[in-house]
Amino acid sequence: MSLKTEQEEFWASNEWGSEYIKRNSYDRVKNNINFFSKVLDRTHNINSVIEFGANIGLNLLALNQLLPSAKYSAIEINKEACTSLEKLNFLNTIHNESIFDFECKEKRDLVFTKVVLIHINPEYLDAVYKKLYETSSKYILVAEYYNPTPVEVNYRGHEGKLFKRDFAGELLDKYEDLRLVDYGFAYHRDNNFHQDDISWFLLEKTN
Template sequence: MKTEQEDFWTGDFGNQYVDRNSNPKSIAYRTAVFSSILSRTKDLTSIIEFGTNIGQNLIALRNLLPKCKLNGVEINTKAIQELKNISDINVFEGSILDFTSKDLGQFDLTFTSGVLIHINPSKLREVYAKLYDCSSKYILVKEYYNPKPIEVNYRGYSKRLFKRDFAGEIMDLYPNLELVDYGFQYHRDNNFPMDDSTWFLLKKNT
């Protein structure tokens, strides 16, 4: 049974989100941010993004890692149609909660970007487990941060956006994870303005 948040993103609001977030300049902004993040990684050959939308993050990653195998998981059908126009990206249509990589193995980097904030809080541990289990090296969390869990009104809707210390909760669940680096994307950056989200790069220590 789908959560109310999953229904929300598969419906009209999710379609409108696709239209609102099609700014070509966003690719340059994301490329700049990922350049900083990837400088703290090593030997990435495969990446999967949970909640890909129209693939702007994956396009930015393709600019930086042209030989890397890129994968995405996306729930919205309209976004999926956009993703099909991008070459050399494997897309899995459906909910993150339904995704399994048992037939695909692990990926060097698993990540979310503005996705955990929209997950039903009761399902977060399931998503954390997928980020962890599907990763062979690194986990990246790019989300809105708050020290304690809070709900924020989202474009007039309740129970659609939540802030918390996602990375901290993941590290508490999996003690072998090491915090490699973190950073902030300011909406008034002179060259690459983003949306005031914070990123955390974690590494598995085996």
């Protein structure tokens, strides 16, 4: 696996990638089911899904409850996380590699990220946008930390590891055939189905 940036090395490492895995818990799946039910409300005919940066598969587990007949794939840089993904028998393909190394050989109806773009080196975001766009046949979902202008945020005592910006807006500006279908916000103090203050944007290809 070739790693281009310090951010990739950070998340691929046993120390920090594995620490993130431990902070995730399968009891979050019910929260994710609620989250994705809202996201999917204005979609139709989703038969294939791929997640960029799937970690241990909590998002895919939720989507599989909502779209049980869809075909699922995952891209994940951390080897330990991929070991957990391998236990999910509904996954068709698992790519243990960097997003930058991933090559699209099959388009999917829904391509998405959830708190992944915030950890990408901003200098390489265009390359990730291109992969999201080229892999999608219909929808692109970005669920990230939003800010109207790019800003860096200290991540658990580390610099250069978390960046907020208008990811969806940049995708819309970059690709003229994308349109905004829906968007929303998930609040960390939701009494029933909390998320991590995530702003989500569902985009659709129009050509």
